[in-house]
Amino acid sequence: MSKDGFLTYDRELPQARQPKQRTADFKEIYQPFPEEKTRQQAARCMDCGVPFCHSGCPLGNIIPEFNEAVHEERWGEAAAILLSTNNFPEFTGRICPAPCEASCVLGINKPPVAIEHIEKTIAEKAFAMGLAGSGAPRTRTGKKVAVIGSGPAGLAAAAQLNKAGHWVTVFERDDRPGGLLRYGIPDFKLEKWVVDRRISLMQQEGIRFRTGTHVGINLQPAELLENFDAIVLGTGATKPRDLPIPGRELSGVHFAMDFLTPQNKLIAGDNQAGISYISAKDKDVIVIGGGDTGADCIGTSHRQGASYVAQLEIMPKPAAHRGDQDPWPLWPMTLRTSSSHEEGGSRAWSITTRSFIGNEHGKLTGAVVADLEWYTEDGKRKFREVPGSERTIPCDLALLAIGFTCGEPTLPQQLDLELDERGNIKTQRYQTNIPKVFAAGDVHRGQSLVVWAISEGREAAWEVDTFLTGSSSLERKDDSYMIMR
Secondary structure (H helix, E strand, O other): OOOOHHHHOOOOOOOEOOHHHHOOOOOOOEOOOOHHHHHHHHHOOOOOOOOHHHHHOOOOOOHHHHHHHHHOOOHHHHHHHHHOOOOOHHHHHHHOOOHHHHOOHHHHOOOOOOHHHHHHHHHHHHHHOOOOOOOOOOOOOOOEEEEEOOOHHHHHHHHHHHHOOOEEEEEOOOOOOOOHHHHOOOOOOOOHHHHHHHHHHHHHOOOEEEOOOOEOOOEOHHHHHHHOOEEEEOOOOOEEOOOOOOOOOOEOEEEHHHHHHHHHHHHOOOOHHHOOOOOOOOOEEEEEOOOHHHHHHHHHHHHHOOOEEEEEOOOOOOEOOOOOOOOOOOOOOEOOOOHHHHOOOEEEOOEEEEEEEEOOOOEEEEEEEEEEEEEEEOOEEEEEEOOOOOEEEEOOEEEEOOOEEEOOOHHHHHHOOOEOOOOOEOOEOOEOOOOOEEEOOHHHHOOOOHHHHHHHHHHHHHHHHHHHHOOOOOOOOOHHHHHHO
């Protein structure tokens, strides 16, 4: 591969459909991209002597090597390289914030390599060529592993443990597998046929899925402890952070996931009579929280026909460029504008929500907010309200998208698992205080990225395989990555 492609080609990505067109449906927003242009984007990779993109990626993806294979149209080799470190590039290629690109050496003074798009393209080529899975293992160990939770961490652990030859059963409380991927992420970012395709392939490879099974509720964990040789908990950080202010009880104030999940179920064709559906149609909406979940609420509100959408963030507005606190190759704490923001509405920073107000019927009519002034004192960042800035923002719907605190406590309590100070499951190399029980993903590390959940699922699988057999031939990140963690 030529190492000067970055001098010939500018960074280019697939174009999104126009906002007015795409907000009329929940389909993926990006238009097809010519394969030749993807090859040109791969040619922008400089094949650095020290590829910082490796350390930027939680999975340790071998990026320069698969870029070279793409540029030279060796798609099978590109797929083999990518799948050796990432079980689900069709997911990360669509929804990952691409920390690898933030660490790209080219990004020091030019737009970085379009790694995320290249990854998605490799994944789609792998499925088209029948190379997306590892196939059923040739031999079985006879060991049985229960994976609780079918989000990205649980699916990654299941895929790796099945590859090692163990019999894997995934238990999911909802009626379809996928967890966060299916019920938390809107279809305009990740259409659910992408999830269904991967689940189907995993079933063909021998993994069993038991949906509608809520361990700790309609299946007791003692039964799993008796019938399985190991258990992996991948149940996520599903306890939302609340906003305990006056008026929180008013009708019209909801957690983000209570808004997003029913919409995903409706698109999937679930029976509407059994869904507690929250609609933004013809409403003035405020979204409290400036992260990805907040942006998902904005995009969903647009598609439901909201009259107006405003996003409020308590933190100051991020800078447009890197500063002294976030130089390359650190993750840039810069302003990000998602596709949902491009579709309309407003954004405001350094604002605190003091209370919600409603009418005599208990319905939300507005939010009382005030501006904040941030300052540093004794080395700590603090804020104070700006005098005279208090005002009321009219709204019919308020969505709380301010993160998640930890996993649900029922199952850890029933298993008598030790927790850390944040309420996450405490582990030593993914193993809990019960030797045959392991934990991975957000239930273990706290709320994080999908790519980190996949990484944790893979690492936990290595530890489980070693626990069951004394050693493991599964791929894992090298020791330098383990030290960094």
